[in-house]
Amino acid sequence: MIEIFLYTSAGGLLVAFIVWLVFHGFSRTETALEPIASTVIELPPRALADRIFSDTVDAEFVAKNFPPALLEMYRRERRSLALAWLKAVHHAGVQLYRLHVSVARGSSILNPRVELQVACELLGLLVICYTLYALVWLRGPHSLSRLVGRVLSLTTQLSLYVGPASFRQPEIDRA
C-alpha cells in the first residue's frame, strides 16, 4: 500500500507541477534579460521591528489607561504593522533572489555549491517568513523577536552570496 502511495504521489506531483508551471509558474519568467532597476536591497528598520515585536511598554500603557476597545484597536494596528514589516523583509529576499538569478542566467560558469546554498538560504527565508506571517496572524506580533532576528540574519547571508549588491538597513530613532 505504501508502494502504491509513493509511486502514484510521484506521478501526481509531476503532472500537477507541469499543469501549475504551464498555467501559472511561467507568468513570472523572463523572455530576455530584464533590466535591473537597482542593486541596492533595502531592509525595513530593525529598530521598528524591535518596537513592533518585543516592546511591551506601549501595550501596557494602553491597557492601563484606555478602554478595552482601544486596546483591541491597538493590537489590530500592531498586527498590521508587523505584517507590513514582514512583507518588506520578504520583498527584500525576493529582490535578492531575482538579482542573483539575473546574473546566473547570463553566466557561463556556475558553481553548483554556491547555487545550492543560495537556493537553501532562499528556501529557509521563505519558510521562516511564511511561518511568521501565520504566527503574527494567529497570535499577534509580540514575543517573536528571536525569529525576526533569524529572518534578518538569513537575508544578510543571501545578500552576501549575490556579491557586490549593497545592503542597506536604515535605522530610525526610537520615539
Added chain:
Amino acid sequence: MLALMLWRGFRTRLWPKSPVFSTYIAFDLASSLGGFAVLSAKPAIYSSYYWSSQIIGDLLGFGVLWEFYRRALAGFAGIARFARLGYLVLLVLNLTRALLNIFNRSLWNAASLWSLARTTIDVERNLRLTQAVFLLGLLLALMYYRIRPGRNWGGLIWGYGFWVGTSLITLTVESQLPGFAVALGYLQQFVTMVALTIWVVSLWKPCPESPMESPIENGHPHAPDLRLEDSLVTLARVRAHLISGIKPHYD
C-alpha cells in the same frame, strides 16, 4: 498521430536538432506497426514483444530526457552545465543502486536485470519513476531560473512529463491491482493521445528554441559590476562569518 508528429517535426526542422527524440518517435511508430503485425501473425508472442518494446522505449526515454536538458537550457550555458551535472549525478546514483541490487542477489547476468522486479510492469514502472525524478529536476531548474523554453521544446517537455507522470500512476495501480488492467489500458491509451496532441500542437509552428542565444561572458548588460565570481568570494566570507559566530551586520 505519431506519423503526423514525425511530419510536423520534419516541417519545423526540429528533427535534425533532436536526433534522440526523433529516433524515439520513429521507434514508437515502428513498434506499434510491428505490434499489429505480430498480433495478427503470432498472437502468442505478442505479450513478450509488447513488453520488450516498452522497455527499449523507456531506455530510449533517458536519451530523450538528456536532449530535453540540453535543448531547453541551450541559451544559458552556465545553468545548462549545472543541470547536466545534476542529470549525470542522478544517473550514476540510479545505476549504482541497480548494480548493487544485482550484486546483492548474486545473479551477475543479464537475466538478473529481469529479476529485479516481480514483473516487467514493475521494471517499466521503476524506469518511469527515475524519468519522473529527472523531469522534476529539469522543471525545478526552469522554474528557479525563470526560464520559459521555446514553444516547440516546451510542448515536447510538457507532453512527455504529462505522459510519464500519468503512466507512472497507471502502471503502479496495474501492478498492484491486476483486475483493473483492461480499464487502465484504455486510460493509458487516452493519456497517450493527450500527450501526442500536446506534441503535435506544439510542433505545428516553428519557434525560437530558447529566449537567449548566446551566453554573456562579461556580466549582466544592465549591471556589469554584478559577477557570480564575487559570490564565490563572499561565500568564503560567509563561511568565516559562520565559524566565528559573529552576528550578522549590515553595511
